[in-house]
Amino acid sequence: MIIDCHGHYTTAPEQLEGFRKAQIAAINDPTKRPAPPKISDDELRESLEKAQLKLQRERGADMTIFSPRASKMEHHVGNEATSIEWSRICNDIIQRICTLYPKNFVGVCQLPQSPGVPPANSMGELERCVKELGFIGCNLNPDPSGGYWTAPPLTDRHWYPIYEKMVELDVPAMVHVTSSCNPCFHATGAHYINADTTAFMQFLTSDLFKDFPTIKFIIPHGGGAVPFHWGRYRGLAQDMKRPLLTELLLKNVFFDTCVYHQPGIDLLFKVIPLDNILFGSEMVGAVRGIDPETGQYYDDTKLYVDKLGLNSAQLKQVYEGNARKVYPRLGKILDQG
Amino acid sequence: MIIDCHGHYTTAPEQLEGFRKAQIAAINDPTKRPAPPKISDDELRESLEKAQLKLQRERGADMTIFSPRASKMEHHVGNEATSIEWSRICNDIIQRICTLYPKNFVGVCQLPQSPGVPPANSMGELERCVKELGFIGCNLNPDPSGGYWTAPPLTDRHWYPIYEKMVELDVPAMVHVTSSCNPCFHATGAHYINADTTAFMQFLTSDLFKDFPTIKFIIPHGGGAVPFHWGRYRGLAQDMKRPLLTELLLKNVFFDTCVYHQPGIDLLFKVIPLDNILFGSEMVGAVRGIDPETGQYYDDTKLYVDKLGLNSAQLKQVYEGNARKVYPRLGKILDQG
Numbered sequence: 282m283i284i285d286c287h288g289h290y291t292t293a294p295e296q297l298e299g300f301r302k303a304q305i306a307a308i309n310d311p312t313k314r315p316a317p318p319k320i321s322d323d324e325l326r327e328s329l330e331k332a333q334l335k336l337q338r339e340r341g342a343d344m345t346i347f348s349p350r351a352s353k354m355e356h357h358v359g360n361e362a363t364s365i366e367w368s369r370i371c372n373d374i375i376q377r378i379c380t381l382y383p384k385n386f387v388g389v390c391q392l393p394q395s396p397g398v399p400p401a402n403s404m405g406e407l408e409r410c411v412k413e414l415g416f417i418g419c420n421l422n423p424d425p426s427g428g429y430w431t432a433p434p435l436t437d438r439h440w441y442p443i444y445e446k447m448v449e450l451d452v453p454a455m456v457h458v459t460s461s462c463n464p465c466f467h468a469t470g471a472h473y474i475n476a477d478t479t480a481f482m483q484f485l486t487s488d489l490f491k492d493f494p495t496i497k498f499i500i501p502h503g504g505g506a507v508p509f510h511w512g513r514y515r516g517l518a519q520d521m522k523r524p525l526l527t528e529l530l531l532k533n534v535f536f537d538t539c540v541y542h543q544p545g546i547d548l549l550f551k552v553i554p555l556d557n558i559l560f561g562s563e564m565v566g567a568v569r570g571i572d573p574e575t576g577q578y579y580d581d582t583k584l585y586v587d588k589l590g591l592n593s594a595q596l597k598q599v600y601e602g603n604a605r606k607v608y609p610r611l612g613k614i615l616d617q618g
Numbered sequence: 619m620i621i622d623c624h625g626h627y628t629t630a631p632e633q634l635e636g637f638r639k640a641q642i643a644a645i646n647d648p649t650k651r652p653a654p655p656k657i658s659d660d661e662l663r664e665s666l667e668k669a670q671l672k673l674q675r676e677r678g679a680d681m682t683i684f685s686p687r688a689s690k691m692e693h694h695v696g697n698e699a700t701s702i703e704w705s706r707i708c709n710d711i712i713q714r715i716c717t718l719y720p721k722n723f724v725g726v727c728q729l730p731q732s733p734g735v736p737p738a739n740s741m742g743e744l745e746r747c748v749k750e751l752g753f754i755g756c757n758l759n760p761d762p763s764g765g766y767w768t769a770p771p772l773t774d775r776h777w778y779p780i781y782e783k784m785v786e787l788d789v790p791a792m793v794h795v796t797s798s799c800n801p802c803f804h805a806t807g808a809h810y811i812n813a814d815t816t817a818f819m820q821f822l823t824s825d826l827f828k829d830f831p832t833i834k835f836i837i838p839h840g841g842g843a844v845p846f847h848w849g850r851y852r853g854l855a856q857d858m859k860r861p862l863l864t865e866l867l868l869k870n871v872f873f874d875t876c877v878y879h880q881p882g883i884d885l886l887f888k889v890i891p892l893d894n895i896l897f898g899s900e901m902v903g904a905v906r907g908i909d910p911e912t913g914q915y916y917d918d919t920k921l922y923v924d925k926l927g928l929n930s931a932q933l934k935q936v937y938e939g940n941a942r943k944v945y946p947r948l949g950k951i952l953d954q955g
Contacts, residue, residue: 465769475815485804503847513878513905516909519905519910545849548884567854568857569853572849
């Protein structure tokens, strides 16, 4: 079985964006507050059949761990009420998709974060998504300001309530920023990758995993810059008299395979233990074209993984076993069939 | 000849730090303004003989392109006057070192940047360092705020005056942030690497090099996350209908080899054209320990480069030729002997 741990609903019908525009326009004028978007099941199906489902089938993946479009979480827009409403709507759509295609999609939620608002306030939506909607994880934004990094590091006690809830519910978080409102940072080309690198270094310098020994985080986009600079990170930890990275954080931190060329995937698997890599493609996402050097889609990461020369047990681990381990609720769903 | 394009004076006698502390303490009380630090030639020699010079000899490098300690530039501390005084003092020390050891060191300057202050105000110090002190380049900080990224992107016209001066003087800039005052970002583990990635993506999305076809930037630390995600960057440029990266920016953007393990260096040379890679070690710098997996210093990057299997012409290019190309004033200094 092949599980893609990183997919976003980037192809929603235009009503969703229409609602969002109206919602933003009404932030300062509640009389203009729009009704929730009306999207039929057929429209949901159509938006997926020509995109994520088509690509799943063509590429040979079975199931995608699916969450709302990351770049549109936009926690920096509006206020907490804006974020709560928008998160509920986006998460409910994911739940409908998972009901329409229970074999193809399983849900991960967007949290109603907002700059300056305690992460504890996101616990209600997380609990609703897991307990009522059957979701198996969440996307946690380490920078709700959208590129100004005004929140404390992920290792600060500021974040502990949401971690306690994650542990209680037995769900992991993918560390995932949204778009950037800071003109310095291109979203998918800089902000996403920087956030991955930043989160890893925050974990490296803290004792978070002493306080939460079972919590699990997925750092997407292959871990940002981390595998490329694995020697630097091993060396920094060593200079700081920290434990080996394997002991310090590799029981809790995992990387996906959203790296869009063979040399990158080769490096990832060379330096990061197989136990810590989950298959992912971020499809349909940041890069949509075909690589003229290979004639294949850049984001068809399964092709790169298949070329690594892993044996069948190793492939099973990357494609399925590690996802079952990191998302404990996934196994129950799969085994129920 | 082996030229290390990336060395900082990280081992200065304690008087320098003493001065800096006193300078900071006097920011709001000019009556306490300290006198410039007194450091003898012997003290300079001693600080280098046991560190950079010892390692140059042991590792077989001939010359280091040398600049003030990057993490202590601290453009976010104090005001413009603070930064001007501190930059002059640090640059003057680099010039003394280059005079003491003209075969071992050639200077690159720190600029007196300060948040909210036009980069044009740094032109005077750049001109002084190049024309009077014999320097061959500068370190340009894309984020004088120290981790809050409040300046415009490097591709904004805000920066053009300093680029015009660079072109006039025929000197390149290494894009190099200083320490971070934002608790989200560890300096050498996150902020440095993020800045590299960010700058590259800024260049990718702009037409800066149409306006400055001959300007040259070195992105240190192996280009941050860029080589690891080279497929992502090729794909993003393609989706945005930008030219191929080779045409768009590789006549102007270069990477050093400050990547502290063999798999990272292997990847760097696999995806980045040889024309665009300059040997560098960042020694003595971010990582000072010995890698237990190899028994060698993490930052002894020459070992990794030597293991690539390059032929002698290729090695000469990475160790010397590319540095001569990117730093045009270097050739004149070397050829004068």
